[in-house]
Amino acid sequence: MKIAFExxxxxxxxxxxxxxxxxxxxxxxxxxxxxxxVGPSGCGKSTLCNMLAGFEKxxxxxxxxxxVEVSGPSIERAMMFQEPALFxxxxxxxxxxxxxxxxxxxxxxxxxxxxxxLKMVHLSQFGDAQPHELSGGMKQRVAMxxxxxxDPKVLLMDEPFxxxxxxxxxxxxxxxxxxxxxxxxxxxxxxxxxxxxVTLATRVIVFNARPGRIKQEFDLEDLEYPRRPTESLVSExxxxxxxxxxxxxxxxxxxxxxxxxxxxxxxxGSR
Amino acid sequence: xxxxxxxxxSERKRNERRALLADVALRIVFVFLLxxxxxxxxYFTVTKPQDVSRGALFPAxxxxxxxxxxxxxxxxFIIDETGTRAYQPPPGAEMPKSFLGAVAQSEYPSNIxxxxxxxxxxxxxxTIVGFPLGLWVxxxxxxxxxxxxxxxxxxxxxxxxxxxxxxxxxxxxxxTAPILxxxxxxxxFATVVTVADGIxxxxxxxxxxxxxxxxxxxxxxFSVLLPAALPGIISGLKVGWGFAWRSLMAAELIVNFGGxxxxxxxxxxxxxxxxxxxxxxxxxxxxxVVQSVLFKPVERKLQALWxxxxxxS
Numbered sequence: 001m002k003i004a005f006e007x008x009x010x011x012x013x014x015x016x017x018x019x020x021x022x023x024x025x026x027x028x029x030x031x032x033x034x035x036x037x038v039g040p041s042g043c044g045k046s047t048l049c050n051m052l053a054g055f056e057k058x059x060x061x062x063x064x065x066x067x068v069e070v071s072g073p074s075i076e077r078a079m080m081f082q083e084p085a086l087f088x089x090x091x092x093x094x095x096x097x098x099x100x101x102x103x104x105x106x107x108x109x110x111x112x113x114x115x116x117x118l119k120m121v122h123l124s125q126f127g128d129a130q131p132h133e134l135s136g137g138m139k140q141r142v143a144m145x146x147x148x149x150x151d152p153k154v155l156l157m158d159e160p161f162x163x164x165x166x167x168x169x170x171x172x173x174x175x176x177x178x179x180x181x182x183x184x185x186x187x188x189x190x191x192x193x194x195x196x197x198v199t200l201a202t203r204v205i206v207f208n209a210r211p212g213r214i215k216q217e218f219d220l221e222d223l224e225y226p227r228r229p230t231e232s233l234v235s236e237x238x239x240x241x242x243x244x245x246x247x248x249x250x251x252x253x254x255x256x257x258x259x260x261x262x263x264x265x266x267x268x269g270s271r
Numbered sequence: 272x273x274x275x276x277x278x279x280x281s282e283r284k285r286n287e288r289r290a291l292l293a294d295v296a297l298r299i300v301f302v303f304l305l306x307x308x309x310x311x312x313x314y315f316t317v318t319k320p321q322d323v324s325r326g327a328l329f330p331a332x333x334x335x336x337x338x339x340x341x342x343x344x345x346x347x348f349i350i351d352e353t354g355t356r357a358y359q360p361p362p363g364a365e366m367p368k369s370f371l372g373a374v375a376q377s378e379y380p381s382n383i384x385x386x387x388x389x390x391x392x393x394x395x396x397x398t399i400v401g402f403p404l405g406l407w408v409x410x411x412x413x414x415x416x417x418x419x420x421x422x423x424x425x426x427x428x429x430x431x432x433x434x435x436x437x438x439x440x441x442x443x444x445x446x447t448a449p450i451l452x453x454x455x456x457x458x459x460f461a462t463v464v465t466v467a468d469g470i471x472x473x474x475x476x477x478x479x480x481x482x483x484x485x486x487x488x489x490x491x492x493f494s495v496l497l498p499a500a501l502p503g504i505i506s507g508l509k510v511g512w513g514f515a516w517r518s519l520m521a522a523e524l525i526v527n528f529g530g531x532x533x534x535x536x537x538x539x540x541x542x543x544x545x546x547x548x549x550x551x552x553x554x555x556x557x558x559x560v561v562q563s564v565l566f567k568p569v570e571r572k573l574q575a576l577w578x579x580x581x582x583x584s
Binding site: 053055072073074075077078081083085086087088089098099103104130131132133143146150156173234 | 341346474476477479480481482484485487490494495498499501576577578
């Protein structure tokens with residue numbers, strides 16, 4: 001399994017004219033990697049993830065999975081969103097089995113797999129619950145089980161924990177690390193949170209803003225799991241990645257806060 | 272998930288019941304107050320003795336109740352001192368032997384039957400055309416720009432405006448055809464617009480979730496979009512029903528052949544305000560009953576299933 005972004009650009013046309021959101025992205029992701037895209041808002045990291053999911057098309061260049069160009073959404077590239085996006089009329093279990101029905105698995109096997117993945121996210125007791133009976137963190141865990149159950153070639157996660165409170169997020173980081181170490185599923189994870197990226201990923205890719213470009217890559221293969229943000233090695237790495245990101249965040253701020261005070265930030269930017 | 276324990280649950284139920292009782296009590300007091308005001312107005316407006324009759328312009332509440340009792344043949348139960356029944360069969364008909372026989376030939380049940388039957392036909396036609404049109408308008412940009420636009424425009428036309436055309440086109444085909452035409456026209460476009468809105472309001476993230484889990488084409492439509500739109504669709508069908516009912520009453524008033532609208536018109540012609548008021552009450556009650564028997568339970572079921580927050584997950 002191999003994912004490749006080849007000379008990918010994306011231009012958005014709006015009232016202000018054309019905006020180059022992504023500029024010549026070249027990137028390959030190998031089987032079993034846990035890759036985090038980190039960058040300031042508007043750097044195109046989510047757009048890149050959406051292209052891999054098949055929800056958006058590159059303006060030029062191409063995205064391939066095993067050499068085949070991505071042309072639309074597919075169960076091979078199951079995606080998780082910032083919202084759980086559970087089907088509210090279905091139980092947690094029916095949600096997990098939704099994708100298994102797409103795979104045309106017999107009922108017995110669907111049951112077996114939904115058992116397995118509900119157990120993996122520690123929700124065995126809640127298979128019969130409706131989504132509205134679950135907390136935000138539990139809903140997101142059901143969504144994770146739903147995406148993992150279809151055994152996708154790559155799991156795409158677009159800021160899946162951004163809307164959760166800090167404690168729940170920490171729990172889910174530990175849970176996701178465990179799941180990844182058990183399954184070695186290829187994961188592409190989008191976040192603006194450096195600490196989250198360093199806690200989870202084997203490789204962190206930092207993006208430039210406007211236009212979105214890959215600024216720097218951090219290979220974290222050697223950082224041992226399970227990682228906790230309090231460990232000194234982890235926090236040192238966070239500091240390293242953060243300093244790479246700092247200029248970019250300042251640049252975006254200077255653009256968005258269009259006033260005198262941001263003048264210094266604007267001058268300090270790399271533009 | 273916070274599981275409320277049994278004590279707080281029963282306490283909550285008790286509180287709910289108490290609130291409901293208070294509500295009912297408040298309404299009873301309110302209705303009594305209205306009746307008292309009504310009675311007072313009647314008392315002060317009736318001056319001449321000949322006004323105190325069925326023909327009074329401002330009848331007492333009791334007269335309306337009497338009219339209702341007659342209309343439903345309830346007076347069949349009342350026997351006066353001479354041993355004759357208070358119930359008066361229609362001219363030419365014999366005194367029925369049983370209460371049910373009296374009901375069958377009495378005014379309200381037979382005319383309610385006529386109106387409901389017309390409503391069902393008109394609503395069925397409007398829904399069978401409007402519902403798929405609504406689905407199509409929600410899904411296709413072409414349909415949205417053509418039929419969607421047309422429906423929004425025609426929906427703004429008060430349905431009573433269709434009556435002259437209905438009489439011109441279908442007047443010779445009997446009385447049912449023009450009435451049905453008005454009912455369908457009154458309900459169809461509202462159904463299209465609300466059903467389309469219901470589907471369009473489905474959170475796009477649910478469609479994306481469905482697609483990334485391998486659903487496309489009919490499966491995406493029938494197992495994701497349609498269920499997600501169900502609350503909106505139900506409210507579309509409810510709005511369509513409301514419009515059909517209003518249009519039907521308007522049409523019956525003018526076409527003037529059977530049904531509750533006909534009763535309103537007939538009693539106006541006889542100067543019988545009590546009759547008009549009684550028929551208005553019947554129309555209100557039918558509306559409320561259909562609302563609470565047909566649509567409320569479905570809505571409540573959906574709300575329970577979805578959580579009270581609607582379609583957001």
